[in-house]
Amino acid sequence: MSKPDHVLAEVRPFDGGKGSNHGASGEASNKKTSFTYNAERVLGSGSFGIVYQAQVVETGESVAIKKVFQDKRYKNRELQIMRELKHPNVVELKHAFYTSGDKPGESYLNVVMEYCSDTVYKMMKHYIKMKTPVPHIFVQLYSYQMNRACAYIHSVGICHRDIKPQNLLVDGTTHALKLCDFGSAKRLVKGEPNVAYICSRYYRAPELIFGATDYSTIIDIWSTACVTAELILAQPIFPGESGVDQLVEIIKVLGTPTREELMAMNPNYTEFKFPQIKPHPWHKVFLLQDHAGGRRLHLEAPRVRPEGAALGARVLCTPAVCDLRDRNTLISNAKGQALPSSIFAFSQEERALMDSDLRRKLIPDWVATRDKEQGPGAHDVGGSL
Numbered sequence: 001m002s003k004p005d006h007v008l009a010e011v012r013p014f015d016g017g018k019g020s021n022h023g024a025s026g027e028a029s030n031k032k033t034s035f036t037y038n039a040e041r042v043l044g045s046g047s048f049g050i051v052y053q054a055q056v057v058e059t060g061e062s063v064a065i066k067k068v069f070q071d072k073r074y075k076n077r078e079l080q081i082m083r084e085l086k087h088p089n090v091v092e093l094k095h096a097f098y099t100s101g102d103k104p105g106e107s108y109l110n111v112v113m114e115y116c117s118d119t120v121y122k123m124m125k126h127y128i129k130m131k132t133p134v135p136h137i138f139v140q141l142y143s144y145q146m147n148r149a150c151a152y153i154h155s156v157g158i159c160h161r162d163i164k165p166q167n168l169l170v171d172g173t174t175h176a177l178k179l180c181d182f183g184s185a186k187r188l189v190k191g192e193p194n195v196a197y198i199c200s201r202y203y204r205a206p207e208l209i210f211g212a213t214d215y216s217t218i219i220d221i222w223s224t225a226c227v228t229a230e231l232i233l234a235q236p237i238f239p240g241e242s243g244v245d246q247l248v249e250i251i252k253v254l255g256t257p258t259r260e261e262l263m264a265m266n267p268n269y270t271e272f273k274f275p276q277i278k279p280h281p282w283h284k285v286f287l288l289q290d291h292a293g294g295r296r297l298h299l300e301a302p303r304v305r306p307e308g309a310a311l312g313a314r315v316l317c318t319p320a321v322c323d324l325r326d327r328n329t330l331i332s333n334a335k336g337q338a339l340p341s342s343i344f345a346f347s348q349e350e351r352a353l354m355d356s357d358l359r360r361k362l363i364p365d366w367v368a369t370r371d372k373e374q375g376p377g378a379h380d381v382g383g384s385l
Contacts, residue, residue: 034058035095037065037112044166048183049108053115062115063094068183070098070107078182079111081158088342089149091116091169091180113180117172121165124231134231137323137331138175141339142168143228144321145177148350150224151312153179154217155349157187163223164200165230175331176340188217201246202226202236206257207265209247221312228320232286255279313353317361325364 036057043051049068056063070076082093095112120142127134146168153160160167162184169178184198193213199205205222207215229237237253240246251257256274257265323329324339331337344367346354354362363371 064113064115066111068109070109081182081185087152089145089177091178116169116178118170119166120168128234139231140321140324142177144324146224147312147315149179150220152350154312155353158185159188159217160185160220161198163220164203165227174340209243210266210269212266251277253280327366
């Protein structure tokens with residue numbers, strides 16, 4: 001696929017319901033609006049297609065455009081899923097349009113999204129090059145926002161299935177994090193089998209390695225925990241070279257899975273004989289003492305196998321991110337830069353997951369007092385579109 005220097009797209013606002021206000025310039029839903037996109041550079045490419053940075057000629061806004069070949073043999077769920085999502089930690093869908101390919105019948109879906117200058121992957125590489133650890137405030141901030149994104153998409157039944165540093169966008173100015181690339185995402189339905197060969201290897205949950213097809217959204221929580229560990233370690237915590245080797249790396253840290261854990265992951269493996277290995281102490285894994293208990297809870301959470309979609313929200317309560325609830329915490333003391341404004345703006349879906357105890361732990365007193373003074377919903381996220 002060659003670089004499109006000039007793309008004209010007529011975009012009709014999405015019809016009805018959750019997608020109704022994704023229309024261009026707020027125009028009435030029965031009108032078409034034309035946008036011209038100037039592709040400026042390639043941001044990434046792979047088997048999925050190509051992602052460009054582009055400029056909207058009419059507004060001057062920078063956007064990202066993901067161009068994907070429409071293969072009739074496979075179901076493309078990405079656009080439909082993105083239409084259902086609106087959250088400060090999920091990349092925003094702006095528009096979508098189709099273009100024809102060079103061959104007869106070829107069609108490409110172009111998904112237009114908000115543009116972010118960085119990714120968690122790029123941020124980590126920057127600090128590795130500088131030979132300095134990722135600042136603890138960023139470990140907390142990115143971990144918190146990852147899990148907020150998970151709590152939200154899981155509350156509406158969506159499993160991302162490919163969370164990794166490259167799929168976590170970061171606004172280089174505010175450090176707001178956005179979960180992106182829903183090309184592998186799926187709405188999980190109980191009793192409906194799912195493909196096991198999914199998710200990038202370093203971030204793949206054990207049940208996927210065991211070939212489970214009835215997994216839950218908890219596989220995303222495992223992935224986010226692996227990303228958090230990587231932020232701390234400056235390298236993947238489970239760097240397996242194959243599926244089997246990946247499992248070995250996991251057992252070396254977490255120890256041999258119990259029969260109950262094997263049953264939860266895949267009953268077909270309960271008779272499999274594993275070498276008996278004790279868990280590696282977390283303080284030795286990280287070679288750090290501060291917040292070790294919080295990190296342990298964060299990384300071991302996927303082993304608990306709880307029911308429901310609330311685990312992502314509960315991970316937000318761990319001591320490892322407690323600094324974020326202090327109103328005096330700054331991203332940069334030198335610059336006086338505050339945390340992203342959306343950090344405590346919870347959506348209706350997120351609030352529905354909270355009982356009174358969880359709400360008290362997640363929402364600091366100073367935020368609750370502010371919201372009470374300013375009226376209900378003043379700082380809420382509007383929920384799904």
